Amino acid sequence: MAGIRLAVPSPVHQGEIIEIKALIQHAMESGFRRGARGEVIERNILTRFECDLNGTLVFAADLHPGVAANPLITFHLKAMEPGTLTFTWTDQHGEIWQDSAALKIT
Numbered sequence: 001m002a003g004i005r006l007a008v009p010s011p012v013h014q015g016e017i018i019e020i021k022a023l024i025q026h027a028m029e030s031g032f033r034r035g036a037r038g039e040v041i042e043r044n045i046l047t048r049f050e051c052d053l054n055g056t057l058v059f060a061a062d063l064h065p066g067v068a069a070n071p072l073i074t075f076h077l078k079a080m081e082p083g084t085l086t087f088t089w090t091d092q093h094g095e096i097w098q099d100s101a102a103l104k105i106t
Contacts, residue, residue: 004099006087011104012079020059022051022087023072024097030065048090049073053103054083079105 007021024046031043043065051059059075082105089097 004087004097006085006099006101008085008101008103010102011106014080014105016079017076018079019074019076020051020085021072021074022049022099023070024089025070026089026091028063028065028067028069028071032065043092046071046089046091048088050088050090051075052086052088053077054081055086058085079103081105 003025005021005023007019009018012018026046027044028046029041029044031040033041035041045065045067046063049059049061049063049071050057058077061073063071081103083103084100085103086098086100
């Protein structure tokens, strides 16, 4: 896993609907492709994405083999309280990657 990029606007007004973007670098191999010598490339996918605000789940998505490499997830959130957004990706083996960003309300 090479990196995570987050886009969270800051500061925002209370009650404003904001767009949040989260990108993770991941190959997302479906298990259906073959290598140069005809060997099957093993499946290696992220299966779950979650975003929490101060420990409360605000967005979640189940990911499947058809999702492109380096998935970019965009969603909207009504900014009602300041806090920490925690972004969590889980792969098929249970390995977890996390990053966080501050949500500042004016």
